[in-house]
Amino acid sequence: xxxxxxxxxxxxxxxxxxxxxxxxxxxxxxxxxxxxxxxxxxxxxxxxxxxxxxxxxxxxxxxxxxxxxxxxxxxxxxxxxxxxxxxxxxxxxxxxxxxxxxxxxxxxxxxxxxxxxxxxxxxxxxxxxxxxxxxxxxxxxxxxxxxxxxxxxxxxxxxxxxxxxxxxxxxxxxxxxxxxxxxxxxxxxxxxxxxxxxxxxxxxxxxxxxxxxxxxxxxxxxxxxxxxxxxxxxxxxxxxxxxxxxxxxxxxxxxxxxxxxxxxxxxxxxxxxxxxxxxxxxxxxxxxxxxx
Amino acid sequence: xxxxxxxxxxxxxxxxxxxxxxxxxxxxxxxxxxxxxxxxxxxxxxxxxxxxxxxxxxxxxxxxxxxxxxxxxxxxxxxxxxxxxxxxxxxxxxxxxxxxxxxxxxxxxxxxxxxxxxxxxxxxxxxxxxxxxxxxxxxxxxxxxxxxxxxxxxxxxxxxxxxxxxxxxx
Ligand SMILES: Cc1cc2nc3c(=O)[nH]c(=O)nc-3n(C[C@H](O)[C@H](O)[C@H](O)COP(=O)(O)OP(=O)(O)OC[C@H]3O[C@@H](n4cnc5c(N)ncnc54)[C@H](O)[C@@H]3O)c2cc1C
Ligand code: FES
Ligand code: FES
Numbered sequence: 001x002x003x004x005x006x007x008x009x010x011x012x013x014x015x016x017x018x019x020x021x022x023x024x025x026x027x028x029x030x031x032x033x034x035x036x037x038x039x040x041x042x043x044x045x046x047x048x049x050x051x052x053x054x055x056x057x058x059x060x061x062x063x064x065x066x067x068x069x070x071x072x073x074x075x076x077x078x079x080x081x082x083x084x085x086x087x088x089x090x091x092x093x094x095x096x097x098x099x100x101x102x103x104x105x106x107x108x109x110x111x112x113x114x115x116x117x118x119x120x121x122x123x124x125x126x127x128x129x130x131x132x133x134x135x136x137x138x139x140x141x142x143x144x145x146x147x148x149x150x151x152x153x154x155x156x157x158x159x160x161x162x163x164x165x166x167x168x169x170x171x172x173x174x175x176x177x178x179x180x181x182x183x184x185x186x187x188x189x190x191x192x193x194x195x196x197x198x199x200x201x202x203x204x205x206x207x208x209x210x211x212x213x214x215x216x217x218x219x220x221x222x223x224x225x226x227x228x229x230x231x232x233x234x235x236x237x238x239x240x241x242x243x244x245x246x247x248x249x250x251x252x253x254x255x256x257x258x259x260x261x262x263x264x265x266x267x268x269x270x271x272x273x274x275x276x277x278x279x280x281x282x283x284x285x286x287x288x289x290x291x292x
Numbered sequence: 293x294x295x296x297x298x299x300x301x302x303x304x305x306x307x308x309x310x311x312x313x314x315x316x317x318x319x320x321x322x323x324x325x326x327x328x329x330x331x332x333x334x335x336x337x338x339x340x341x342x343x344x345x346x347x348x349x350x351x352x353x354x355x356x357x358x359x360x361x362x363x364x365x366x367x368x369x370x371x372x373x374x375x376x377x378x379x380x381x382x383x384x385x386x387x388x389x390x391x392x393x394x395x396x397x398x399x400x401x402x403x404x405x406x407x408x409x410x411x412x413x414x415x416x417x418x419x420x421x422x423x424x425x426x427x428x429x430x431x432x433x434x435x436x437x438x439x440x441x442x443x444x445x446x447x448x449x450x451x452x453x454x455x456x457x458x459x460x461x462x
Contacts, residue, residue, distance in 0.1 A: 001336060005294050008314035008360055031361075038356040039337035042317070051314065055361055079350065103427025105405065106338065108350040109357070191426045 003041035007050045014059060014139050014168060017052055021164045022141045024050045030166060031055070032075060032114035035106050060113070060168060063087065068174040070094070074113025074167050082107060093132070093181040094172060097124045097199070100183065103191040116152075117167045119159050119223070121259065122193040124183060126153055127218035130226055131199040134172045140165035153223035176212070179203040180287030182280035185219075186272050188263065194219050195264040196272035200280035202234070204288040210234045210243075215251065215281070217273050220258040227251045230277060239285045248278035299363040303328065304372030312359040319343045321359035322369060330370040330400050334429075341428030344401035345369050351408040351424075370400035373407065382448040383407060383441075392441030394432035401428050406442045414450055416442070 011017040021028050027049030031037055040046045054060060060075035063084050070091055072081070081087050082098045101107060101115070101124055115125040116136065129136070129149035137146045141164050152160050161167060175181060185197030196219040205211035213234045215227045230250040237243050251273050258269035296311035303326060312321055317336075322328045322345070334342035336355045343355040346368040373381040383403055386392065393399040402425060409416055409424035416424070421442050430438060 002317070002320070003315040003358075005313075005315055007294050008297065008358070010360070010363075031358075034356050034358070034361070035338060035353075038317075038358075041315075042336045042355065051358075053358075053361060103341075104408075104424055105341065105344055105351045105353055105427045108347075108352050189426075190423075 001042055001044060003038075004044055004047045006041075006048050008053065009050060010053045010056050012056045012058070014057060014166060017054060017057060017166055018139060018141060018164065020050070020052050021166065025163050028052055030117075032117075033077065033110040035102070035110035036114065036118045036120065054113075054166070065090075066171055069172050071169055071171045072112050073169055074111060074116075076112045078102075078107035078110050078112065078115070079104070081112060090174070091172065093175070093183060093199075093201075094128065096181075097128050097183040100124050100185055100187075100194070100197075106191075112170060113167045116170055117159060117161060119153055119157050120193070121156055121222055121224075122195070122197070122219040124185070124194070124197065124199070124218065127197065127199045127216045127224040128183065129170065129172070130224040131201060131214045131216040132172055132175065134170050136167060137169040137171070138162075138165040139168050144168070146171075149224075150226065156222035158222075175201060176203055178205075178288055179212070180284040180290070182283035182287070184276045184280040184283065186276065193263075196220055196258075196269045196276060198273070198276040198280040200277065200284045202239075202281060202284040202288050204239070204285065209236055209238050210285070213281070213284075215247065215277055217251065217255070217277070220255050220269050220273050225255065227254050227277070229254045234281065241282065244278040244281040244285075247281055248274040248276075251277040297360050299360055301362050301365050301367055303367045304369060310359075314358060314360050316359045317355055318345070318357040318359050318362050318367075319354035321362075322354060322367070325359075328369050328371050332397055332400055334397070339429070340398070341401040341405065342398055344404040344428065346404055346408060349408070349411070351405045368404070368407075370403055373403060381407075382452065383410070383445040386445035386448060387438070387441040390441040390444055391437045392433065393438075398428060398430040398432075402430070402438055406445065409442070410446055410449060414446060416446060418443075 029048035031051045031053040060073040062073040064071045088095045134149045182200045185194035187194045199216045201214045203212040213231045215230045217225045230247040233247045258266040260266040332342040334340035338356045345354045
């Protein structure tokens, strides 16, 4: 099908874009890479009166070092992230997660801010943001504010952004020393949205035990799901296959009601969450040992 | 109707100025306004890859872009692959010789995705070919002949321009 009619604006600064949003609040929508919005328009699942295209807002396209971590402008494409030597060497977890998003042709247009703001429950970036305590910066009529990823994701396709706010930047802090990571998922076909996935970090202490761990699942609920109960199974313990299996078991118990749709049933997603947690923990711990 | 907006872009090296309704997708603009029907439209939701074109050298879905977003861009479609005299590009020739197509519906998209790949990796591994073409669907061939066509095209292109064969990959 074809998109319904709408007006179109292509501001060149964030300030201009915010003004437009403010003027047309109820009927305006931001257009970033269009890789989620265009299908919705083509299928007429959304009918905005005005599209505000951020494509020409150059100030939102950058990857910079920030306190040892990275600061990434919302309009940076996934392709730019994937090709960035700085991301590859400084943030291999972000690089690996990026490669799991769609296909090359989607990553050439889709943006970092678009994925974070769209808040698809099966998307990799929101889960990664929650796992590493990323900070999300938004600019609106009242100025700017910064939110922790954990409070940014409210529900299915719903974030804490006000309708007049624009997501401008994500800051991903560096992983602590001796921390290993894994981004694992199962999709029907490489490049498809994951049925279920896990972003996991494990920090090993000098005594060889797990000092810290984060376990965040995606594709199992309306928002990224941090499985703190499973993290508690791991923290303070000595790494072993058995420990990873116990944590996986715990994850399958704490998931309340996994999504159930044509792609996978709730039970299957629960099972995948268990298996992926186990595998991701093992991989993250192995990386932590390598890093130690 | 929302007012048409003026755009300027280059398609296959030819400059165009046009006025387009904001909701016109790039693929519809190429096919209906410019008459370049080589780019096919399948799903209109980014899943099939039939509409793949190059935008400033990168393979993208032209069904997931508005024509107004291509303002100032350089577009290349399947019509831009061969010579003006009708000569086939080595990729097209390889697809023909190796049976890389049957009905041909998906072919323009595969050619453009493969073109971007070979620009960056003149000597791609099978995994790299699979990664680059994974976003294109074909209902006919079963993909093996397409894989072979791309391998053969890579060899043809390297023979035609030996300098490219030594290109250091990123
Ligand atoms: C075939 C296919 C496969 C895909 N597979 C995956 C996958 O495996 N994993 C995955 O994560 N994604 C996948 N995607 C989605 C893709 O990653 C999108 O790029 C992403 O979800 C949205 O980013 P975008 O820049 O295209 O945003 P758009 O589509 O332009 O916008 C998406 C939504 O976010 C809002 N928005 C965008 N930017 C901002 C901003 N800066 N501030 C406020 N609001 C904003 C828009 O208003 C809109 O509601 C796939 C898409 C396709 C077509
Ligand atoms: S028509 Fe564009 S991806 Fe199918
Ligand atoms: S040749 Fe028919 S769809 Fe590919």
